[in-house]
Amino acid sequence: LAKTTQPISMDSYEGQEVNITCSHNNIATNDYITWYQQFPSQGPRFIIQGYKTKVTNEVASLFIPADRKSSTLSLPRVSLSDTAVYYCLVDKIPGAGSYQLTFGKGTKLSVIP
């Protein structure tokens, strides 16, 4: 299973764009990159997923370079409500291997007024 590395914490002011980078040097061909957000005392929730290049939805963008050894979650114009822990996961498409999904410690984002 591909191991991921993220910064432990980040601070940002309200209204700024925040970029959180995740390293996954041993990502396999069949692996997808998925990001989750977790608020205190709640379960994580899905934010965005990608395989290569760039993906954008109403919440965030995900940038994946050609070598796929890293990915960057971009949150535009953060607000106080974006204060949370963000997890990067790398896992396989269904049928391609183990379903064990391993979470690292994530990045704790603190948005400052």
Next chain:
Amino acid sequence: DGGITQSPKYLFRKEGQNVTLSCEQNLNHDAMYWYRQDPGQGLRLIYYSQIVNDFQKGDIAEGYSVSREKKESFPLTVTSAQKNPTAFYLCASTPLAGTGGRSPLHFGNGTRLTVT
């Protein structure tokens, strides 16, 4: 609304007692998972099940047991053999198969277990 229900939200037990945490989903998902989260830590996988009557150990299965008798239910028993059972427990599910992409995990809102 479809989702995952974990109950109770808070649970208190005395040391030496077994306790069972409930997880029910009405998403018609095939796979279900149990994670443990300690303060300031990530999620660690305890057990997972891809199909009824089958389950596999995760990274930290010792001291825990599960059953999967119905597709929608995946209860977790924390036994007295678990040395540090106080933690936040999260249940999740995903559908199996798909035409592309990895189906994201859907999580419940967790059960906080305190053992004294």
